[in-house]
Amino acid sequence: MRGAGRDLAFLAFLALIFAGPLAVLTAYAFGSVWAFPDLWPRRFDLRAATYVLSQARELGASLASSVGYSLATALAAFVLCLAPARVLARQSFAGKHLIEGLLLAPALVPSMTFALGAQTLLIRLGLSDTWPGVVAMLTAMSYPYMLRALIAGHQSFDPAYAACAMNLGAGRLRTLISVELPLILPAALAGGTVVFLVAFSEYFLVFLVGGGAVPSFAGALFPLLTSSSHSVAALLTLVFLAVPLVLFAAIELFVRRKYRRMGL
């Protein structure tokens, strides 16, 4: 009984810190003229929603672009980290910790620091203001999250699975696709989720490298956040929140079905 009460209190606390800000955002999105000492906005209307709908095409394009390059970044980080994660998880060699530490550095160094230098490089390579340039830059910044997740993923299952498959005559590629990838999938999704979020919410790097030629949702949102157009900014922030939520729900559904089919 006492435990249940504590659980309830904890749930209420969670609701307050997670749903509370959402309630305020919703009030801002649909409320007009909210001044002291009013507890509630004086009016509720659909002005912000009308504006967002009138901009549906531009905002939709920037949203699609943001989701696109963020997914591509997650995929690129996965491809990039798969082999190194396996080596770092399974083998020990001199200087391993040093290398691991160095490889994680981009997550610790402020992105601005290397972005300005890297921008010059990307301009020379002809990659600035292009989609591949944005993905390359975001990948270089966010791959450590994927690397960490994949190292942990590799450590979570016995290498004997792969050995068994090879004993039964499976080639390297077959072993990778049929045995190792399904086992690493949860870790890859966990890492991919973080990489996606980092890429999706990045504002400055995408502006610097994409230069406006690659539209981004954060780029459309940021000027409104720093202006005093609170309704529109609040509504777009809700959209901004919804995108990863929808994506995670879809992934969750996909993974559960996949595992059910595999009998796990």
Next chain:
Amino acid sequence: MRTALSLALLVLTLALACSEPEKKPEAALLDQDFAAVTAKAKGQTVRWYMYGGFAHVNAWVDGYVAPELKARHGITLERVPMDAAVFVNKMLAEKAAGKAEGAIDLLWINGENFRNTMEAGLLFGPFADKLPNFKAYVDPAGAAYDFGYPVKGYESPWGRAQFVFEHDAARTPTPPENVAALKAWILAHPGRFTYPMPPDFTGSAFIRQLFYALTGGYEQYMQGYDQALFERNAPALWAWLNEIKPALWQAGRSYPRDSAALDTLFARGEVDFSMSYHPSHAASKILEGTYPATVRTFVPTDGSLYNTHFLAIPANSPHQAAAMVAADFLLSPEAQLAKFDPRNWGDFPAIDVNRLPDDWRNKFADQDLGPATLTPAALAKVAVPEIPARYLELLEAGWEANVLHR
């Protein structure tokens, strides 16, 4: 291991690199007549980099300018929201790396950002006097200087703005009418006034305007920078600002970081005045639902700053012809009138309305600006020009040393 990884990264990067064919900029564009420029512009895409924090301006550009350009000239307009300081940095970085073709075709630019891009040789021109609407309707003297820096045809004007104070008539029925009355009001109502901290655009304009009013008018500063004059006059401004400081919001320990922060304080009722360099800003905020409908604007009788805001075309823009056509369209009576409509934006015309044919002049005269915006005549009566940029920089730096850290 690490080398292998970096090698893999490099290969990936190179594989992804789709090298664009280098295009030579056409020097002859400025020698062609405008019909040829318009013909060449057809089918091009103009990427317009502009401040993105005015939701209504964004909506007007996307909902009016873009479809009109498409229908009239077959030009596709893409609006890119980016602060001027950011795109200036981007252009400087591109220049340093030797990039021949940029992504930017048109800029909304002003003041020191114009001077910086101009001095770095980043702009295309002189193009303004090639635009038919510029030749027909713009008063060249009114658009010859941007913050005291000669424009020389490298910018075309597209709007005018003037500094106004905003108050809620329901809370503050009789606002102070000049700088002396403002000071008395602030001292009598502690905690109810503040201003955005310079170098914020609006906060900086506020202290420039005070500087004129407290030191005997703007005329003495118009002949370029004079250090002795500045050193003689600046202390009066610092003294005034320090005297009101204890009576400001938060007792002057902190200032709103930009004009949007001040607008928010004002909208929430934490202070009784806001200020804007856009005379119709309050009207837009009322329409947007941020301000109550009782908000009005006023200008001090001892002078309010006005300026012209401009468009420029980067030297490495890939679509200069279309950018010129877009700049010309924005100066057309149709576009200027649409921009003047407070339901769209309410920005004042950059063209000289007296040069228009009668029917157009009447349309401008008949435009209802709403109760929150002052009439052009009321604004013109107290308008004072911007100060040369060197004074501006010294005032901003001086404010930090003599007021903020005092």
